[in-house]
Amino acid sequence: MPRILFAATEDDWHDYRHCLPKALQDKGLHAELIPYHEGLDPALVEYIVYAPAGPLQDFSPYTKARAVLSLWAGVEKIVGNTTLTQPLCRMVDEGLEKGMVEWVLGHVMHHHLGLGFFGAHQDGVWRNDRAAPLASDRKVTVLGLGALGQACARMLAQVGFDVTGWSRSARALDGLTCLHGEAGLTQALSSAEVLVTILPQTPETTNLLDAARLALLPEGAVILNPGRGTVLVDDALLAALDAGQIGHAVLDVFRQEPLPEAHPFWAHPRVTVTPHIAAATRPETASKMVAENIARAEAGQPLLHQVNRTRGY
Incomplete structure (x- = not known):
């Protein structure tokens, strides 16, 4: 059972706490979804669902994490983070x-x-x-x-x-x-x-x-x-x-x-x-993309929309 850390804002958790488990179940994944909290053992985490506005900034303790799955389309706020060595996927849904x-x-x-x-x-x-x-x-x-x-x-x-x-x-x-x-x-x-x-x-x-x-x-x-x-x-x-x-x-x-x-x-x-509304991330469809990438990783398949660190996107 993969353990998934949800490291975004409290508002994000409110929006995703129902649709993300459903998307995981629809992909046949029996996973444990853990909201970010102080004292969490990083060794338990296999995947990180991430938003740059959230509390997680240091990725170095998460040595067993197989991927960081961003909820944002843009990755300029994270791609330069030197603690992030795990594969990073941007949101395209x-x-x-x-x-x-x-x-x-x-x-x-x-x-x-x-x-x-x-x-x-x-x-x-x-x-x-x-x-x-x-x-x-x-x-x-x-x-x-x-x-x-x-x-x-x-x-x-x-x-x-x-x-x-x-x-x-x-x-x-x-x-x-x-x-x-x-x-x-x-x-x-x-x-x-x-x-x-x-x-x-x-x-x-x-x-x-x-x-x-x-x-x-x-x-x-x-x-x-x-x-x-x-x-x-x-x-x-x-x-x-x-x-x-x-x-x-x-x-x-x-x-x-x-x-x-x-x-x-x-x-x-x-x-x-217009106030940055052209391409809003919608929890229902974004959850499906997160679930798809976790399912692919679990099956040994390449991740979708993986960021090229050299190009920055």
């Missing part, structure tokens, strides 16, 4: 993926159809001289082709958008133009009428979209960032918005969260702020 796809698709469609333009003129004037192009005539670039980026890019392509995807290393995806590397990034940005950033936080992606790269975008481009706040340089984005180089930015993630009340993003007329 059905609910999180669907939430991200729906957020991206909704905001892309909003700007593609010009709903903000029409909705801003409730003055009795009949303006029927402006119609949106078809989706096939709108170029959308998705930066980041991990599981979430691929799902978003495929959905946008399915709707009919002309989609280009960019990643650090080469990828090939049916129905998508895939670019990579520095030259590929320049090309991907230069055509992006709508730019969606779903990149992880790594040294290579931090400040990736600076003033020089924002200037590569077509004038009036729309930026959607549900990935990581550190990808965008805030001051450069504000300057590009003020100059009209960027037409609008929809931001779900920020360098400091919650976004400070005095931050200029809140009041800028060309910025839409």
